[in-house]
Amino acid sequence: MKTTSCPCGSGLPFARCCAPLLAGERAANTAEALMRSRYTAFARRDAAYLQRTWHDSTRPAALDLEEDPAPKWIGLQILAHEHTGADRARVEFVARYRVGGRARRLHENSRFVRERGHWYYIDGDIDEGTAGPIEGERRQ
Template sequence: MKPADPCPCGSSHRFAACCAPALSGERPAASAEELMRSRYTAFVLRDAAYLLASWHPSTRPATLALDEDPPPKWIGLQVRRHRPLDADHAEVEFVARCRVGGRAQRLHETSRFVREDGRWYYLDGDVRD
């Protein structure tokens, strides 16, 4: 992905000014919504290392395989709601769409996030219909 390309997360920003700094470790996500967007972009780019690093240690899996065959083609993210619960906890409801083997799929989830030592982490989520 080139820095001038539109960011995959669906914001109106270029990749270099949106998710790239979080993915590279240059700057952590400033909010739970930014972390959600950067994690979606990491799925698009198949960046398992970033996904694991941004997952809270209490719920993080030991490994994350992104070697599906055929791989999903991520086609869009819609953030429906970002709800801060307090200074260090938030929820983000989103719908992520992809195609797998030509078949459309979507993931509708309300994810929970926590901030520790100034850094946001994904905790877990509830998949919705």
């Protein structure tokens, strides 16, 4: 039986990494774990999980992941994870994806809060200077 690696890049099998979080079987124990699971949810187009893990103060009413052409998420790199308070954290990451044959990247500093033992995504600042096409990537 082939083991599928988790899209979040942890190196763990999906079944032991993000799958239990997406299925609601357990909660993320850190903001970084939540960030990884949210990346996986984007890769799997799981809008319901993204909505559930988005803090109600900033959560959009709806989330449409049916873009055309759809992005293919190809990598996540966590650059920093730090607690900014007892129940607050920041995660800086770069997510790589491909749309219509063009490689892109999203560099974001995300803010998270823990309430009633659960981490939630609040919002993030996108580094516009590094967002966009990846230099040297082949364009189709």
